[in-house]
Amino acid sequence: MTDTIHVNLAERSYDVLAGPGLIARAGELIAPFAPSGRVFVVTDKNVASLHWPALMASLDAAGLKSWTVTLPAGESTKSFAGLEQLTRGLLQHGIGRKDLIIALGGGVIGDIAGLAAGLTMRGVDFVQMPTTLLSQVDSSVGGKTAIDVEEGKNLVGLIHQPRLVLADQDVLKTLPARELLCGYAEIVKIGLINDRAFFEWCEANAQKLLALDPEATSTAIRTAIAAKARIVEADEREAGPRALLNLGHTFAHALETAAGYDGALLHGEAVGTGMALAFAHSAQLGLISNQDATRVRNHLAHAGFNTDLRRAPGAPHDISQLVALMSADKKAEAGKLTLILARAIGDAFVQKNADAEKLTAFLKEESQ
Structure with missing residues (x-):
């Protein structure tokens, strides 16, 4: 069964399809968004070995001509060097403004392919085909695209909405446990932000x-995508509730930057640590009960997840x-x-002009 979640952004609106068997149907689903009949697949070496043949068969069956740019796997690809390799590869293959880019991969590929789509020829349409749980429930929806720089994570980018998102649940079977856990961070996050009942569902169903x-x-993916879609609709440019x-x-990005994007700390792992720290800091400030913070x-x-700052890679x-990196977020x-x-659990808020001295004292206590 396929769930369809509509992201309503006026002329930039699109559907997110989530369910099994979507790579096999990709050609027919993507064809309406490729008026030239030409598509350019962006993927990485690991994903290509698993899912590229099935996608090619589907594109061929739909009569679409395709070219592929394959990038190295890993967060280090999200760089100026990776962006140059990708954009020049697309141009060398002869991409035109009426062609379509397909991002086949996890968050790294989705981010850099979306950024390249927004920049190449001053804007080319693209479709997200996320292959990790994290990218299916989070990074593929909402149009955020970026690369990392030495000064911090995701600091160079733009918002460029996809035309379609195809989240094939079957591909999750090829993921290692570590990648599934990364995706779970972005799922349970929805409950912690504004849906206490969903957090309680997560408590009961995380291991399943x-x-x-x-x-x-299916329940987790549908709920997380729908929640993100509603937030993006209300605040596409992240001026408020997004x-x-x-x-x-903010904790996670600083830890990732300190770790050097070498694979020792994955994004979802850092987010898990960061959420534990955010709730513990909230409790220290007297905003929530120690009971809620401990429960989270x-x-x-x-x-x-590792919830101990002392054991976090890159801490x-x-x-x-660490505070300086957080201030550069x-x-x-x-x-x-x-x-x-x-x-409270399910009642998060944006704290501007946060007290750096209190944060520093909290992190020093957590690191002892």
Whole structure:
């Protein structure tokens, strides 16, 4: 069964299809968005070995001509060098403004392919075909595209909405447990932001989801995508409530930058740690009860996340370095910290001009 979630953004509206067997149907579903009959697939070496042949067969069956640019796997591809390799590859293959780019891969491929689509020929349409749980429930929806730089994660990018998202539930069977856990971070995040009942569902069903129980997986993906779609509709450019989707991410992005994007710390793993820290900091500030903060931390730890800053890859011994990285996050304003904190489970809010001294003291305590 395929779920269809509509993202209503006026002339930039699109559907997200989630369910099994969508790669086999990709050609027929994508063809209406490829008026030239030409598509350019962007993928990485790992994904290509697993899913590229099936996609090619589907595109061929629909009469679409295709070219492929294959990039190295891993976060390090999200760089100026990776972007140059991709855009020049597309141009060398002869891409035109009426052609279509297909992003076949996880969040790295979706981010860099979407950015290349927004830049190449001053804007080419693209379709997201996310192949990780994290990219299916989060990064493929909403149009955020970016690369990383030494100064921080996702600091160079733009918002370029896809024309269609195809989230094939079958591809999740090829993922290692670590990647499934990364996706779960973005799923449980929805409950922590504004849906306490869904958090309670996660408490009861996390292990079923991580074991890819079909019903639990379908429910989690549908709920997370629908929740993100509604937030994006209300705030496409992240001027207000969309910032709530960054719960845990200011901590996470700083940890990822400190770790050097070398694979020791994956994005979803960092988000899991970051959400535990966000709730613990909220409790220290007296915003929520210690009971709620402990409940969140215990659940995240039980699911498999590291919730101990001392064991986080890339956590610097100099906490001031971590705070400096957090202050450079793209949500910061005029150098002032912006954090997503919580008043309760299911009641997160945006805290602008967060107190850096209190944050530093909290992180020092967590690191001892």
